Amino acid sequence: MSFINGRLLGAAAGIVMFAGPAAAADCEVVHWWTSGGEAAAVAEFAKALDATGEHKWVDGAIGGSGDTARPIIISRITGGQPPCATQFNPGKDADDLIDAGLLLDLSDLAKEEGWTDFVYPSTQLDPTCVRDGKVWCVPVNIHSAYWMWVNRKVYQDAGIDVPATWDDVIASTSTLRDNGIIPLSLAQGWPVSTLSDAIEVSVLGIPNFVKIYQDRDMDLVKGDLSRAVWEKLDEARKLVDSAEIVPQWNDAVGLVITGKAGTNVMGDWAQGEFAVAEQVAGDDYECLAGLGLNDVVSTGGDVFYFPKTDDPEITKAQLKLASLMISAPVQVAFNLKKGSMPIRQDVDLNAANACMKKGLAILANADNIVPNNTQMMQRETVYAIRDLRNEFFTNPDMSVDEAFEQFISLIESAPE
Ligand code: GAL
Numbered sequence: 001m002s003f004i005n006g007r008l009l010g011a012a013a014g015i016v017m018f019a020g021p022a023a024a025a026d027c028e029v030v031h032w033w034t035s036g037g038e039a040a041a042v043a044e045f046a047k048a049l050d051a052t053g054e055h056k057w058v059d060g061a062i063g064g065s066g067d068t069a070r071p072i073i074i075s076r077i078t079g080g081q082p083p084c085a086t087q088f089n090p091g092k093d094a095d096d097l098i099d100a101g102l103l104l105d106l107s108d109l110a111k112e113e114g115w116t117d118f119v120y121p122s123t124q125l126d127p128t129c130v131r132d133g134k135v136w137c138v139p140v141n142i143h144s145a146y147w148m149w150v151n152r153k154v155y156q157d158a159g160i161d162v163p164a165t166w167d168d169v170i171a172s173t174s175t176l177r178d179n180g181i182i183p184l185s186l187a188q189g190w191p192v193s194t195l196s197d198a199i200e201v202s203v204l205g206i207p208n209f210v211k212i213y214q215d216r217d218m219d220l221v222k223g224d225l226s227r228a229v230w231e232k233l234d235e236a237r238k239l240v241d242s243a244e245i246v247p248q249w250n251d252a253v254g255l256v257i258t259g260k261a262g263t264n265v266m267g268d269w270a271q272g273e274f275a276v277a278e279q280v281a282g283d284d285y286e287c288l289a290g291l292g293l294n295d296v297v298s299t300g301g302d303v304f305y306f307p308k309t310d311d312p313e314i315t316k317a318q319l320k321l322a323s324l325m326i327s328a329p330v331q332v333a334f335n336l337k338k339g340s341m342p343i344r345q346d347v348d349l350n351a352a353n354a355c356m357k358k359g360l361a362i363l364a365n366a367d368n369i370v371p372n373n374t375q376m377m378q379r380e381t382v383y384a385i386r387d388l389r390n391e392f393f394t395n396p397d398m399s400v401d402e403a404f405e406q407f408i409s410l411i412e413s414a415p416e
Pocket residue numbers: 032033038065066089143249269300301302
């Protein structure tokens with residue numbers, strides 16, 4: 001069933017309506033960007049598609065997080081009710097859909113537009129969007145998960161220096177508590193992993209992080225350095241009163257924005273929330289990459305896939321949307337609102353704020369780039385480790401040794 005110029009063409013009923021001038025197609029785009037900052041960012045994509053005058057963006061926002069949206073997206077595509085386009089994260093999540101032949105091959109478009117010439121880091125295209133030598137998704141940003149967001153005024157009002165590192169945050173805990181301020185805000189679920197992963201990278205260093213999650217180096221997994229991660233997580237969980245754990249990531253960021261909490265560890269999508277609150281990096285808040293302990297950026301982010309359709313007008317809309325999403329002007333407009341880094345360096349980022357500039361400077365050195373664990377292992381294992389970490393953070397009776405032993409067996413039994 002297709003809509004052309006807003007009129008349903010009832011081909012099945014043998015009714016052929018004259019479609020008039022250049023046919024247009026509505027493109028339903030599914031994503032999970034529903035917070036203030038995310039909505040402002042995705043509106044830039046919608047604006048760009050609508051501006052073509054040929055195709056119309058139909059917003060398919062799914063509330064919650066990627067954890068809520070992914071199963072819905074996959075069942076729609078496998079169930080024969082696919083959207084025109086859908087968000088995913090870089091990684092292995094769409095591999096089965098690709099192998100089942102359900103997604104549009106973007107290789108010709110990528111070749112025609114020279115995506116390999118400008119996508120940076122190149123890994124955001126290959127291997128992130130390439131499988132069996134073909135291009136299946138368009139990368140739209142780089143989100144690093146490993147940032148710490150600090151409300152400057154909270155520490156200044158408490159008469160202490162604004163933290164420059166994780167260790168400063170630990171040291172300032174009692175002073176903030178004395179002032180009725182939550183030292184570290186935290187949301188339940190995957191945000192516990194975001195905090196834990198950031199701490200883990202700061203303890204292990206990037207090469208060892210990759211050796212554990214990509215190479216499954218069991219000597220390293222079982223070693224003292226790996227155990228030291230859980231000791232540092234133990235330090236972190238002592239900052240958090242489980243009664244203060246909030247439902248959603250943007251609630252935890254909101255506590256820092258409103259000065260109820262001093263610090264939050266979250267991906268740079270948090271910046272979209274500061275922007276909506278009209279807070280300025282360097283004045284109102286600080287952004288500390290790698291918890292201020294080391295220069296790292298993770299190459300998480302977002303990509304869009306386009307389910308195959310037998311409607312040529314939808315296919316035209318899909319290719320147009322993919323081309324717009326990766327184009328320089330749309331990359332700037334979208335990423336400045338999203339708080340993420342663009343996937344190309346040949347863009348004018350004069351409007352970039354201090355945090356994005358800091359991120360881009362770190363990104364410029366490939367040694368500072370750490371792949372997301374979902375780019376190195378199946379999501380089911382990432383989820384199992386996340387569940388272990390959530391239990392560790394909410395169950396003070398779970399010892400470091402108990403958690404460490406469970407971690408070892410999860411890595412040992414992880415499928416490729
Ligand atoms: C991630 C996504 C980000 C951000 C975050 C919170 O999966 O890559 O763009 O929106 O979820 O919803």
